[in-house]
Amino acid sequence: MRSVPNHPTITTNGVLRPTVLEIDLARLGENYAAIQAHVGTAAVMPVLKANAYGHGLIEVARYMQALGAPYLGVAFLEEGILLREQGITLPILVMGGILGDQVPLFLQHNLTLTASSEDKLRQVDEAAEAMGVRARVHLKIDTGMERIGVHYYSAESLLTASLKCQHTDVEGIFSHFANADAADLSSARLQLERFEEVLRFYERRSLPTPVRHMANSGAVLQLPESHFDLVRPGILLYGVYPSAEVSLNVAVYPALRWLSKVVYFKVVRPGHPVSYGSTWESDHMVRVVTVPVGYGDGYFRALSNRAEVLIGGKRYPVVGRICMDQFMVNIEWDSAYNGDEVILIGGEGAAAITVEQVAEWAGTIPYEILTNINTRVPRIYLQPK
Ligand SMILES: *Cc1c(COP(=O)(O)O)cnc(C)c1O
Numbered sequence: 001m002r003s004v005p006n007h008p009t010i011t012t013n014g015v016l017r018p019t020v021l022e023i024d025l026a027r028l029g030e031n032y033a034a035i036q037a038h039v040g041t042a043a044v045m046p047v048l049k050a051n052a053y054g055h056g057l058i059e060v061a062r063y064m065q066a067l068g069a070p071y072l073g074v075a076f077l078e079e080g081i082l083l084r085e086q087g088i089t090l091p092i093l094v095m096g097g098i099l100g101d102q103v104p105l106f107l108q109h110n111l112t113l114t115a116s117s118e119d120k121l122r123q124v125d126e127a128a129e130a131m132g133v134r135a136r137v138h139l140k141i142d143t144g145m146e147r148i149g150v151h152y153y154s155a156e157s158l159l160t161a162s163l164k165c166q167h168t169d170v171e172g173i174f175s176h177f178a179n180a181d182a183a184d185l186s187s188a189r190l191q192l193e194r195f196e197e198v199l200r201f202y203e204r205r206s207l208p209t210p211v212r213h214m215a216n217s218g219a220v221l222q223l224p225e226s227h228f229d230l231v232r233p234g235i236l237l238y239g240v241y242p243s244a245e246v247s248l249n250v251a252v253y254p255a256l257r258w259l260s261k262v263v264y265f266k267v268v269r270p271g272h273p274v275s276y277g278s279t280w281e282s283d284h285m286v287r288v289v290t291v292p293v294g295y296g297d298g299y300f301r302a303l304s305n306r307a308e309v310l311i312g313g314k315r316y317p318v319v320g321r322i323c324m325d326q327f328m329v330n331i332e333w334d335s336a337y338n339g340d341e342v343i344l345i346g347g348e349g350a351a352a353i354t355v356e357q358v359a360e361w362a363g364t365i366p367y368e369i370l371t372n373i374n375t376r377v378p379r380i381y382l383q384p385k
Helices: 025-039 049-053 057-067 077-085 100-108 118-131 156-163 186-204 217-222 355-362 366-371
Strands: 002-005 020-024 072-074 092-094 113-115 135-142 168-174 211-215 256-261 264-268 286-291 308-311 314-319 327-330 341-345 379-383
Touching: 020 025, 025 057, 025 217, 025 379, 049 057, 049 366, 057 072, 057 077, 072 077, 077 092, 077 100, 092 113, 100 118, 113 118, 118 135, 118 156, 118 168, 135 156, 135 186, 156 168, 156 186, 186 211, 186 217, 211 217, 286 341, 341 355, 355 366
Parallel strands: 020 379, 072 092, 113 135, 135 168, 168 211
Antiparallel strands: 002 379, 020 256, 256 341, 264 286, 286 327, 308 314, 308 341, 314 327
C-alpha cells in the first residue's frame, strides 16, 4: 500500500498535521463489491455527498470511477461541478432540489438533474432548448418522505409532461425511503407500494420504463423488492450500518481511521480540574496527556467526559471539556510519550473504537460524526496495490 494525502490540504513544508484521517481505498472497493454481490443485477450508484461522508469527494469518486461504478450520486450542484472540474466523466445524478437559475450550470457540466415538479421539468427543457443541448433528468416521486418530489398521488401529470419534453431525456425515476433502516418495515413497504403504483403508468401505456431506483443503505439490506434497476447506498459503502436495528446481511467494514498523536504529557494533582468549566478533576494524582484535536476538527464537544481513545492498544477516557483544537486524556499511571499514536476512531478487535460508538457517546448518528470531520483534518489514502 502506498499512502498519499488528499489535495488541497494543510501542510507545512509538505509535512502533514499529526492528526489525519486514514482512508483505505481497497476497503471501499471490497464494500462496493459486497453490495454489488448482494443486489445481483441492480446497478450500484455510490452516494458521495458531504465530502463522500467525510472520506474525501474527489479521491473516492476517482476510485469509484476506476472500479467501474456506472453512476455517482451527490446532493448538490456544487459537488457535481467539483467532480467535473477534477476530471470525473461518469454520469452524476444531483439528487437535491434545484433552483431555476442553476439549470444552465447543470447542463453546462453535463450533470443529471432531479425533476421534482412539472415546473422544474419545464425550466430544464426550456434551458436545454436555449443552450442547444440535451438535458438528462430523473423524476423524483415523494412516496412518504415529504422532502422533495411530486406526491405519488399526483405524479401522473409530471409523468405525462415528461413524455412531451423535446430537449430532455427522462432517464430515471426515483423515490426515497424515510424508514428503511427501521426494525418495523411497514411504513417502508407502504412507500414501496406507492412507488410501484406510480410506475404502472408506463406499463399501462406500454411505454419503456425509465431506470427505477429507491433503495438507500437500509433498503439495500432489508428490502430486496426495492432494489429495482439501481441502488443508492451511502453509509454502507463506507462500512457503517445505517442503524443498530438493520439486518446485517451484507458484510462491510469501516474504511476510515482517525489518528492523532500525544502532544503533551503532565501529572495532574487532585484539586486541579482539567479544561474549560473545570468539569472534571481527579481525587488522586494522575497522568494526563493532551491530544491536538478539537471540536474545530469535528470531534464533537458533546464527547467531553464521555468518549474514549486508544493509546498503545488500550482505552482511556477523555477528561474535561473538549476545546476547539485540543482535548485531554486520563491515562492514570500508565506511560505515554509525546508522539505516541492516539486513535480516535479505529483499532483492532474488542478495543476498536467504532463510529457507531462515538455517535452514541455524542448523542447522534454515525452519519453526523462522519460528515462533520472537518477539512482541517488531512486525509491520507492507502492506495490499493
Ligand atoms: C443520502 C441519500 C442516499 C444514501 O443514503 P444512505 O442511508 O447513506 O445509504 C440515497 N438516496 C438519497 C436521495 C439520499 O439523499
